[in-house]
Structure formats: C-alpha cells, structure tokens
Amino acid sequence: MPSRHLPATTLRPPSFLTKTRILFLALTISATLVIISSIIYFLYHFWHSLVNRNKTIPFDSSDPLKLERFQYKELKNATSDFDAANVIGKGGSGTVFRGILKCGKLIAVKRLDALNLQSEREFQNELQILGGLRSPFLVTLLGYCVEKNNRILVYEYMPNRSLQESLFGEGLLSLGWERRFEIVLDVARALEFLHLGCDPPVIHGDIKPSNILLDFDYRAKISDFGLSRIKVEGEFGVDMFSQDLGKSQELWKSQDLSGNLAAETPAIGTPVESASEVDFALALQASSSSKNSKKSCKVKALNLNSVNYNANIACESDVKSSHAKGKEVSSVDFGGDDWNNRFVPYDDELSSIDHSKELNIIACNGVDDAEDTKQWGKDWWWKQDGSGELCSKDYVTEWIGSQICPSSNPDWDDEKKSIPEKSDLDVSTPVDKSENADEPRLQEFMFENLNKGFEKRESKGRKNRKRKPRKMQEWWKEEHLAEISKKGSKLKNLETKWKKGFKMPRFDLGKWLYFHRRKNFREQSQDGCDQNGEFSFRRGWKKKNPHSVGSDVHSGDIFSRELSSTTSMRGTLCYVAPEYGGCGYLMEKADIYSLGVLILVVVSGRRPLHVLASPMKLEKANLISWCRQLAQAGNILELVDERLKDEYNKDQANLCINLALSCLQKMPELRPEIGEIVKILRGDMDLPPLPFEFSPSPPSKLYSRSRRKRTASAD
Numbered sequence: 220m221p222s223r224h225l226p227a228t229t230l231r232p233p234s235f236l237t238k239t240r241i242l243f244l245a246l247t248i249s250a251t252l253v254i255i256s257s258i259i260y261f262l263y264h265f266w267h268s269l270v271n272r273n274k275t276i277p278f279d280s281s282d283p284l285k286l287e288r289f290q291y292k293e294l295k296n297a298t299s300d301f302d303a304a305n306v307i308g309k310g311g312s313g314t315v316f317r318g319i320l321k322c323g324k325l326i327a328v329k330r331l332d333a334l335n336l337q338s339e340r341e342f343q344n345e346l347q348i349l350g351g352l353r354s355p356f357l358v359t360l361l362g363y364c365v366e367k368n369n370r371i372l373v374y375e376y377m378p379n380r381s382l383q384e385s386l387f388g389e390g391l392l393s394l395g396w397e398r399r400f401e402i403v404l405d406v407a408r409a410l411e412f413l414h415l416g417c418d419p420p421v422i423h424g425d426i427k428p429s430n431i432l433l434d435f436d437y438r439a440k441i442s443d444f445g446l447s448r449i450k451v452e453g454e455f456g457v458d459m460f461s462q463d464l465g466k467s468q469e470l471w472k473s474q475d476l477s478g479n480l481a482a483e484t485p486a487i488g489t490p491v492e493s494a495s496e497v498d499f500a501l502a503l504q505a506s507s508s509s510k511n512s513k514k515s516c517k518v519k520a521l522n523l524n525s526v527n528y529n530a531n532i533a534c535e536s537d538v539k540s541s542h543a544k545g546k547e548v549s550s551v552d553f554g555g556d557d558w559n560n561r562f563v564p565y566d567d568e569l570s571s572i573d574h575s576k577e578l579n580i581i582a583c584n585g586v587d588d589a590e591d592t593k594q595w596g597k598d599w600w601w602k603q604d605g606s607g608e609l610c611s612k613d614y615v616t617e618w619i620g621s622q623i624c625p626s627s628n629p630d631w632d633d634e635k636k637s638i639p640e641k642s643d644l645d646v647s648t649p650v651d652k653s654e655n656a657d658e659p660r661l662q663e664f665m666f667e668n669l670n671k672g673f674e675k676r677e678s679k680g681r682k683n684r685k686r687k688p689r690k691m692q693e694w695w696k697e698e699h700l701a702e703i704s705k706k707g708s709k710l711k712n713l714e715t716k717w718k719k720g721f722k723m724p725r726f727d728l729g730k731w732l733y734f735h736r737r738k739n740f741r742e743q744s745q746d747g748c749d750q751n752g753e754f755s756f757r758r759g760w761k762k763k764n765p766h767s768v769g770s771d772v773h774s775g776d777i778f779s780r781e782l783s784s785t786t787s788m789r790g791t792l793c794y795v796a797p798e799y800g801g802c803g804y805l806m807e808k809a810d811i812y813s814l815g816v817l818i819l820v821v822v823s824g825r826r827p828l829h830v831l832a833s834p835m836k837l838e839k840a841n842l843i844s845w846c847r848q849l850a851q852a853g854n855i856l857e858l859v860d861e862r863l864k865d866e867y868n869k870d871q872a873n874l875c876i877n878l879a880l881s882c883l884q885k886m887p888e889l890r891p892e893i894g895e896i897v898k899i900l901r902g903d904m905d906l907p908p909l910p911f912e913f914s915p916s917p918p919s920k921l922y923s924r925s926r927r928k929r930t931a932s933a934d
C-alpha cells in the first residue's frame with residue numbers, strides 16, 4: 220500500500236505554527252502601535268505649536284538680537300516678587316522695578332500693567348527696534364519674558380533714573396550746567412545714531428525727559444522705543460523733507476561716549492558696509508505696509524507670529540505714487556486703502572501755524588469749524604468740538620482744573636490775590652463744591668488767559684482757514700478696527716472684553732475719559748487734589764507712582780504741573796512736532812522738534828507747559844512761546860534756569876537756546892539735521908542764521924564758532 224505524503228505544513232508540529240502566528244501578530248501590533256504613537260506624537264506637537272503660537276516671542280530661532288529670554292520666576296525672584304519697594308518708575312504702559320539677577324547684575328524690569336493691543340504693539344516695537352540696536356547712547360535691552368499674559372522687558376539699570384526726575388525731582392541741584400550741556404549732546408548723538416547711523420533710519424517718536432535715562436556718570440541714554448518707527452526710504456521714493464540721508468553712511472562712524480571713533484564695535488544697526496545684513500529685525504513695520512514693494516532692503520526679516528505682523532521687509536521703489544512722499548512706517552499691516560485713510564497729506568500752509576497753538580488746548584473753542592477737505596495731523600484731535608463729544612481741550616481743562624486745588628497748594632493763597640476780579644472767578648470757592656458751576660469757570664479762566672497770551676497772532680490767520688473737524692473716535696476706528704479686524708479671534712476676544720467693560724481706554728476715549736475723570740475728580744476733590752494724577756492721551760489717566768517724583772514736583776514759579784509726560788496717541792503733548800501731532804508723518808524732523816523742546820526744558824529747568832495761577836506770569840507758561848518772545852526781544856538768556864544762578868557758560872547757553880529755536884521751526888525742512896546739530900554743539904559748525912521771527916532786532920548776534928572757540932580757550 221503506497222504511503223500517503225502529507226503536506227509539509229501538516230507535518231510541522233502545531234506549536235511551531237502557533238509561534239509564527241503569534242510572532243506575526245506581535246509584529247503587526249507593535250508596528251501599528253509605533254505608527255499610531257508617532258501620529259499622536261506628531262499631532263500633539265502640531266497642536267502644541269498652534270496653541271502656543273501667540274505666546275511665543277516674535278522672533279524665530281535665528282533671532283539675531285541675542286536677547287535673553289527670562290523665566291517669569293527668575294524675574295519674580297530678582298524683584299522680590301515685584302515688590303512695591305522695588306518700584307523705580309511708572310509709565311503709561313507699565314511699572315518699572317529694580318531687580319538683581321543671581322549673578323549680581325542690576326537690572327530694570329518693566330512689567331506691562333495690562334495686555335491690550337496698544338501695549339502689545341509697543342512691547343513688540345521695543346523688542347524689534349531697541350532689541351536690535353546697540354549703542355552707548357541707547358539704553359540696552361537685555362531681554363524679555365513672555366509667559367501667559369505677562370509681558371516683561373529687562374533693561375540695563377540706570378542708577379540716576381530719568382532726566383525728568385533729575386530736572387524736576389529731588390536731585391534738582393545735581394544737574395549743573397556742564398552736565399546739562401553733556402546731556403543735550405548725548406541726546407543729540409543718540410539721535411544721530413538713530414537717524415544717520417542706522418540703515419534704515421530709526422525715528423524715535425517720543426523724545427522727552429522721562430525717556431532720557433542717566434547712567435552712573437550722568438551720561439544720557441535714550442529709552443522707550445514703544446512709539447518708534449523705522450523709516451524705509453526706498454519705499455516712499457522722494458524724501459518729503461529733502462534730507463540727504465544718503466550721506467549718513469559717510470557721516471556716521473560709531474562713536475564712544477567721549478565722541479571718539481570706536482569702529483571695532485559697530486552697532487547692529489550700523490550702515491550696510493559695516494554689517495552686510497542689517498539685523499534690525501525691525502523692518503517689520505515697513506513690510507507690513509508695503510504690499511506693493513518688491514525689493515528687499517537688506518533687512519533681516521523676522522518671523523512674527525504674535526500679532527499677525529508681516530515680517531517680510533521690503534522697501535522698493537515700485538510703490539504707488541500715492542505713497543511717494545515720506546510716510547510713517549507703521550507696525551501694523553494696513554491695507555492699501557487704509558494708507559490713504561490713515562495719512563493726511565502734508566500741508567505747508569497748515570504747518571506754518573504757530574506751535575503755541577497746539578499747546579493751546581485752549582484753542583479748542585476758538586476754532587473755525589468750517590469745512591475743508593484738508594485735515595492736518597494734530598489739528599483735528601485738538602479741535603473736535605461741535606460734535607457733542609468731549610474734545611481734547613476738555614480733557615486738559617479737567618486736568619488743569621483738578622490741579623488747581625487751593626487746599627493742597629501752599630502757593631495758591633498768595634497767587635490768587637493777583638487774579639483780577641474781572642475774571643469773575645471766586646478762587647475761594649472750594650473746587651469740590653464747584654463741580655458743576657465754578658469748576659468750568661475756573662478752567663475757562665485759565666484757558667482764556669492762556670489764550671490771550673499765546674494766540675493773539677494766530678487769530679487772523681485762522682479765520683480764513685477752514686477745517687473739517689474729525690472725531691477722535693472716528694480716527695481711532697480707522698486706525699485700529701482695520702488692524703484689529705485682521706486679527707481674527709483676537710478681535711472677538713477684544714470685542715467681548717469691550718462689551719464686558721474691559722478697560723480699553725482708546726475705545727470711545729472721550730466719553731470714557733470724561734466719565735472716568737469726573738468720577739475721580741469728585742472723589743479726589745473730597746480728599747484734596749490727586750497730586751499724582753497725570754493725564755495721558757494714549758492711555759487715559761495714569762496715577763503716578765509715589766516713588767516717581769519726576770512729574771509731580773513744583774518746578775519754578777508757583778505751581779507748575781506737567782503735561783510733558785502725558786503721552787498722546789503718538790508722541791507726547793508739547794514735545795510732538797506740529798506736522799506729526801498724533802497721526803501725521805513721523806519723520807526725522809519730528810525728533811528734531813522734540814529735541815528742540817527738550818533742550819529748552821534742560822536749559823530752563825521748566826516744563827514745556829506750566830499752568831500758572833497768576834495771569835502776570837502767563838507769558839512764561841508756554842516755554843516755547845516765551846522763548847520766542849525772548850528771542851525777539853534779544854534776551855534769550857533770561858530763559859536759563861534761575862537755580863543755576865550765574866554758574867553757567869553763557870555762550871553754551873546761548874548756543875543751546877538758539878539751536879532749540881532752530882529745531883522748533885514750523886517748517887520741518889528748515890530745522891537742522893541731526894548731523895549738523897551734533898557738529899554745532901561740538902563747536903565744529905556755526906549755527907545757521909535763525910529766521911527773522913526769532914531774531915532780535917538788530918539781527919541776531921549769532922553764536923559763531925570762532926567766537927565760541929575764543930571763549931573756550933579763555934575759559
């Protein structure tokens with residue numbers, strides 16, 4: 220019987236088959252698991268990166284700025300849990316603490332008070348611009364911290380705080396003439412670095428004493444780049460003010476504090492030849508506004524995630540002709556049409572209006588409200604009455620009203636005697652009781668008198684000028700809603716917050732401020748005035764930190780209150796250039812104007828706008844007007860700080876004041892360039908002749924180089 224061959228498989232023992240199956244199954248399962256876990260891992264990371272996108276700093280991994288990213292905990296330890304005892308200052312957006320790192324290094328830690336669109340924007344600006352710059356004339360930004368809703372900036376510590384505090388605070392006498400002159404020179408050099416040493420140029424946009432910090436040796440450094448802008452020349456074609464910026468590279472050489480060449484440590488923002496690729500991270504602003512542009516501007520683009528900034532810097536000649544003239548480089552991406560809405564055309568005629576006007580909040584009611592198609596930068600937001608809304612004058616009026624508090628001002632009793640009866644002002648009426656009737660009268664009185672003092676010469680010219688009033692609210696919407704609408708879900712959050720009454724001072728600012736201020740005013744009137752109150756157009760009222768003395772002390776005559784550190788929508792009241800004034804073009808000459816005001820403040824030891832109780836002293840209330848009057852009378856040295864007595868260099872003082880007047884010319888193109896200013900201050904160039912309006916009669920005894928050198932050698 221033939222034997223039957225069974226299939227090989229069947230011949231194998233069953234245990235072998237089982238093992239193979241098990242092995243196969245195990246392999247399949249583990250492979251599946253690996254694949255699934257890989258997918259999960261990938262998805263998790265994808266989700267994580269999406270979720271954390273808004274929390275990341277707007278630099279990509281190739282961060283050229285080498286800023287240190289601090290842990291919140293680290294800064295908390297450095298400042299003893301942000302202890303109030305470590306507070307060294309308070310600005311509109313945040314509180315500044317003194318801190319000490321583990322390594323023993325002293326730092327200044329600025330923590331933003333609230334996270335909103337404005338503060339986020341300024342935070343980004345500070346990082347992008349100041350973070351990309353290194354100069355002995357600029358405060359060094361060491362690092363930052365972004366964790367959850369915390370936004371913190373870490374700076375080098377400046378032991379002598381701000382110029383504001385040195386001039387108007389306790390250290391009053393520590394600023395002798397030499398130091399003042401050096402400070403002016405340092406600030407000029409800092410601006411020289413920004414305007415001429417950087418490519419593209421950086422425009423600070425908010426030069427004022429509280430943004431000038433003093434180091435151990437009282438050398439001045441510029442800080443606060445929250446409102447700064449990068450000027451990308453190519454984008455706008457012809458420079459509006461015919462500045463020969465091309466010579467910047469030729470002119471600029473990195474300088475150390477003593478003015479010596481220090482070429483070995485070029486700042487990040489130095490000319491292209493010294494840094495083949497400018498590391499400004501900055502150009503983001505330009506990029507966002509230049510959709511039509513094509514050619515790159517040698518600026519290293521950054522990957523900005525945070526607030527939907529477009530980081531592809533471009534600045535090319537291929538720009539719409541409507542953008543041909545210099546315009547502000549905004550940090551926000553406005554569509555093409557938004558540009559047209561946002562930027563008002565420059566108008567020589569309007570810019571020739573006397574500057575005293577913009578200090579004259581006062582002028583609000585006296586303005587001809589007739590229609591005109593032209594709008595002028597600041598004009599509309601000073602003069603919005605007739606709309607039924609609170610105009611800027613009202614804010615300032617309220618503010619001034621709140622400062623005029625007999626009970627809290629020891630000088631008041633003396634001064635009130637000199638107030639003429641015809642003013643119909645009963646100064647003995649306590650402010651708290653005059654809430655409805657007397658308070659406005661008191662304020663009207665102040666404004667009327669200020670008006671008389673400052674605006675005589677303007678009234679004629681203004682009669683024929685017709686202007687279309689523009690509401691601040693409208694402007695705000697134009698500027699921000701377009702911006703916000705691009706921020707998708709962020710907008711929804713913000714809108715929800717607004718609806719819930721979240722504190723967003725720029726929304727419906729007028730009413731918000733009005734009611735908020737009135738409420739505070741009533742409350743404060745009962746306990747005396749709020750000596751620390753400060754008015755901010757940018758963020759509404761801010762309460763000064765008791766440690767910050769800079770803004771609330773008396774300086775000069777009776778009581779003079781500061782509007783100087785009130786930050787406007789863009790820039791600061793009294794320091795902002797007339798052609799810019801909140802929404803116009805931010806060009807180098809705007810910084811020059813602010814420098815002019817700063818010089819006068821440094822020389823005179825006075826704030827640019829003093830609110831004085833006595834009409835006798837009104838001529839001095841507006842520092843710029845007063846200086847112009849003195850110049851016409853040929854007596855500018857009367858402006859020099861009385862506290863210096865005779866211990867100052869008359870030639871230098873003369874030079875500074877004349878230079879300031881030159882910087883304060885209404886026409887931006889007439890103001891000197893920063894390179895010239897530095898040369899003039901160093902005695903390497905003569906001051907150009909001042910226009911007739913400032914010249915004493917007979918024509919100016921201008922300060923000449925030869926004369927100055929003679930004096931210097933005599934000294």
Ligand SMILES: Nc1ncnc2c1ncn2[C@@H]1O[C@H](COP(=O)(O)OP(=O)(O)OP(=O)(O)O)[C@@H](O)[C@H]1O
Nearest residue numbers: 308309310311315327374375376377380381429786
């Ligand atoms: N690096 C620093 N070192 C020492 N003090 C500083 C430093 N930075 C700021 N301060 C102090 O903190 C104060 C507030 O500064 P901050 O820049 O926040 O506000 P500001 O410029 O006064 O106001 P705003 O932000 O409204 O323009 C300064 O006036 C200064 O006294």
